[in-house]
Structure formats: structure tokens, C-alpha cells
Amino acid sequence: MPFQPLKSPLLILTLNKRGVEVHPILLIKLMKKLFTTLSMLTASAFLSGVCHAQDDKLLTVFSYRHYESDTELYKKFTEQTGIKVEVVKSKADALFERLKSEGAKSKADLVITADAGRLIKAKAEGLLQAGGSETLHKQVPTNLRDSEDNWFGITVRSRIIAYSKDRVKADEIKSYADLAQPEWKGRVVARSSSNIYNQSLLAAMIANEGPKAATKWAIGVRKNMARNPQGNDRDQIRAVASGIADATIVNTYYVGLLANSEDQKDRDVAAKIGICFPDQDGKGAHINISGAGICKHAPNKDGAIKLLEFLTSKTSQETFPKATSEFPLSMESSVPLLQSWGKFKADSLNLEKLGEHNAEAAKAFAAAGWE
Numbered sequence: 001m002p003f004q005p006l007k008s009p010l011l012i013l014t015l016n017k018r019g020v021e022v023h024p025i026l027l028i029k030l031m032k033k034l035f036t037t038l039s040m041l042t043a044s045a046f047l048s049g050v051c052h053a054q055d056d057k058l059l060t061v062f063s064y065r066h067y068e069s070d071t072e073l074y075k076k077f078t079e080q081t082g083i084k085v086e087v088v089k090s091k092a093d094a095l096f097e098r099l100k101s102e103g104a105k106s107k108a109d110l111v112i113t114a115d116a117g118r119l120i121k122a123k124a125e126g127l128l129q130a131g132g133s134e135t136l137h138k139q140v141p142t143n144l145r146d147s148e149d150n151w152f153g154i155t156v157r158s159r160i161i162a163y164s165k166d167r168v169k170a171d172e173i174k175s176y177a178d179l180a181q182p183e184w185k186g187r188v189v190a191r192s193s194s195n196i197y198n199q200s201l202l203a204a205m206i207a208n209e210g211p212k213a214a215t216k217w218a219i220g221v222r223k224n225m226a227r228n229p230q231g232n233d234r235d236q237i238r239a240v241a242s243g244i245a246d247a248t249i250v251n252t253y254y255v256g257l258l259a260n261s262e263d264q265k266d267r268d269v270a271a272k273i274g275i276c277f278p279d280q281d282g283k284g285a286h287i288n289i290s291g292a293g294i295c296k297h298a299p300n301k302d303g304a305i306k307l308l309e310f311l312t313s314k315t316s317q318e319t320f321p322k323a324t325s326e327f328p329l330s331m332e333s334s335v336p337l338l339q340s341w342g343k344f345k346a347d348s349l350n351l352e353k354l355g356e357h358n359a360e361a362a363k364a365f366a367a368a369g370w371e
Ligand SMILES: [Fe+2]
Pocket: 114, 251
């Protein structure tokens, strides 16, 4: 059909190939649409840029720690860097399960937990990635971090022998080995072997003395128990204070947390407890860390490294002993309670070894009937 112009030239603006005329009102509508689409595209490109910029300013931390002092440190970090820290708190196993199930979709940048044993397991399960820096290498001693920079220690604790000051003389106990001796029959309490703190202690013994000696020790201690393994570290200390047993094995900061508690009953418990850093003439007391691993799919890996550098810096390190009775990475603290425990020799074992011997430790506990 030949082209038929409209009568008014004002109404004729253009044609398509098939000779269909495009009415100006339609054109205006088309132009409006085009403009809206372009605006939306521009806005979305702009927003994605903004969002990316926001990602760099946001850090998601999965944490097993539940201390108010940690929150204060995150606030300081935000003030210094402009990076907001969002914390997801849960039990360690739950956090690692979540990391596993979320996979590449996970928003977690850093996972903070207690005990190198847990971080070693997380690395073995492919949940972490390498992310070191010169600062981190300087601030975290070699034996307290992963050799491939997947995890780093933040604080230190020693797994010590806590005893009743009423019933045990300070020189009566010097070594973990003492607790396995016949004279301690019915005088020891301990928590379950499913607990990572005990697994790591035994793994350290296996690394230092071999599986035979470690199994023999576990058998001896299990025989000396006043009750079946149960409860957490605080429960063991309370059992010693109340006379159920004379000694137990716990992490140092639990004695500190009871001593600094607002509850008078806790302070009374702590007052009855003496602390023995074992094996001062040998390998030294077993130490472990509270530490952090860089998550495999961290959207803000740089931020994670920055937070790690901040938490292991001198200023942050001074905060931990005051707030949680944990040792700083340097092991040097001016906090009176920690000083009252005295200087001690810590086992210098590289904590990576705990992972190597974890399965053997489980076997030794099973052989001992230490449930
Ligand atoms: Fe703990």
C-alpha cells in the first residue's frame, strides 16, 4: 500500500520501513519510555557502584565469643576505619554448619571461635582461605597461627590445674601427670572428652610424648575421677570449691571470670581455688587460643584482614586481659589478677599440631573410657 501522508504536516514525524506512520503522541510516549529505561539503567549502574562501595564498608563476623568488650572493640574499629561490623553470634558448631550450608552465598568474612582445634577443622573442611599480612605476621607469634594464613590467634589461655587451697598444698601438684597417680583416686573432676579444650590438651600430649603415654595418662585420670565427666569448666571449678573433688583441669580465664564476677557466690568460689601451671620443669603449661579464620567466600576479605590486624594490635591486646582474663598474644599483662597467677612457662608447641593429633586424642579418650 502506497504511503498516505496525514493531512497535517505537524502530525507527520517519521515512518518505519513498512511505511507505517508514527504518530507524534506515540513518539512522545516512546521517548518517555526510552528515557525512563535509560534513567533506570543509569540508576541501577549507579546503585550497584554504591552497593559495592558499601560492601567494602561492611564486615560480617560469625562469632562464638559473647563478651561486651568485643562489641566495644568493634565500635572502635568502625570509628577508625569506617567499616561497620555486623556480628552473628552462635555456638561454634552452628556457625561452621551455617558456613557449610551457605557455601558461596555466605556473607561471613571472619569466623571467631575458641581453640585452634576448631579452626584447624574448619580449614580442613575448606571453610577458610589464606589472607595474611606483614602486620599480622609481626603481631601473631608463629606457633599461634596457621602456616598458610587461614587462621590467627587473638588471645591466649592456658589449660591449667585448679585445686582446692584448703585440701591441696601448692607443692603437692606440679604436672598433668600427677592427676593420673593413685594418690589422686576419687579427687579429680573433669569435663567430657567431646569438648575441644580437652581434645586439644590430649593432642598436645600426644605431640609431645606420643600416643602411648597420653593414653596411659587419660586412663589414670579417668580412674581417679570423683564423678563421671560432666558440665563445663566453671562447673568443674565449683565442684572443687564445694568439696566434690580436690583438683580439675580448666582454662585460666574461667577462674578469672569467677574472681571478677558481680555475684559474690562466684567470688567465694574463686577465693577457694589455687592455680597450678603444670610442667614448669618440662614442656610447660598447655596453651591455646581464641582466634579467627578468614571465611572462604568472604565478600570483604580486605576488611577481615584489617579487623584481624586491629584485634591483634597493642591497644586491643591490652583490652582482653582486663575484660576477660585472657592472656594477650605477648603473654605479658599488667592486670593485677593475671600478675597474681605469676609468670609461667608455656608449651611452645605449634598449635597446628593439635589438628594432626585430634583423631588420636579421641581414640585415647575412648580407650580410657573418658566419655
Ligand atoms: Fe571457653
